[in-house]
Amino acid sequence: MEEQDNLIRQQAKHIQDLEEMIRNIRAQRHDFISHLQAVYGMLQMGKLESAREYLAEVTGDIRILTQTLKLKSPEVAALVQQKAALAASRNISFGLVIESDLAKLAVRPHNLNRILGNLLDNAMDAVAFLATRDRYIRLEINEDEENYIISVGNSGPGIREDLMEKIFEPGFSTKGENRGLGLAIVRxxxxxxxxxIKVSSPPTIFTVTLPKAGAEEQ
Structure with a gap:
């Protein structure tokens, strides 16, 4: 009975994430006309630089949506879209490179989202006190023959060498920086x-390597 309830909850969450993706796509299509009108108005007034900056921001939003649509998991795609929107609301530049569809993911999407959510939240915390122009985080999702390789980097202050292993210990926190939060769970x-999972710094980059489904049996 409990297993059936868990399955129902997972299916409901899956449907919810799919619906959110569809809403995001529809919103992008609806906004596109407004964006074109805004750019046209700027060009009519001769404000070329303003039009250039506006287009750069709009195409960045579209690029993130297009990148996430490569992923086979709507749960993971929805999370990345949410974190990108959160970064934008905090004036943090969000770099995104997706070179894999995660089709052979052996980790449940819920658990991969726990990994990604913690790493992206910590990355945003790490740059929160920088000047706006210096706030930058980056997510890359790649693969090789046997593994998925996920890296999350940020432009914040580096992690001291003596803390490289301690940040993964349960309960460890760097107080104001909060970069240790959740890393024990991630590992x-x-x-x-x-x-x-490994970390290098500076710049601070967390790299997670996860074997593909069936890779261990090959």
Whole structure:
């Protein structure tokens, strides 16, 4: 009975994430006409630089949506879209490169989202106190023959060498920076699925390697 309830909850969450993706796509289509009208108005007034800046921002939003649509998991795509929107609301530049569709993901989307959510939140916290022009985070999703490789970087202050391992300890927190928050959970999930996580700094980049489904049997 409990297993059936869990399945129903997972299916409901899956449908909810699909609906959110559809809403995002519809919103983008609806906004497109307004964006064109705004750019046309700027060009009519001869404000070329303003039009250029406006288009750069709009195409950035479209690029993020297009990138996330490559992913086979709507749950993961929805999370990335949410974090990109959150970064924008905090005036943080969000770099996104997706070179894999995660089709052979062995980790449940819920658990991958726990990994991504923690790493992206920590990255945003790390740059929060920088000048707006210096706030930058980057998510890359790649793959090789046997693994998925996910990296999250930020432009914040580097992590001291003596803290490189401590940040993964349960309960560890760097107080104001909060970069240790959730990292123990992240490492636990990664290791449970036969993966690895490492950090390099500066610049601070967390790299997660997760084996593809069936890779261990090959």
């Amino acid at each position: 636990e999930i990664v290791q449970q699925h036969g993966g690895k």
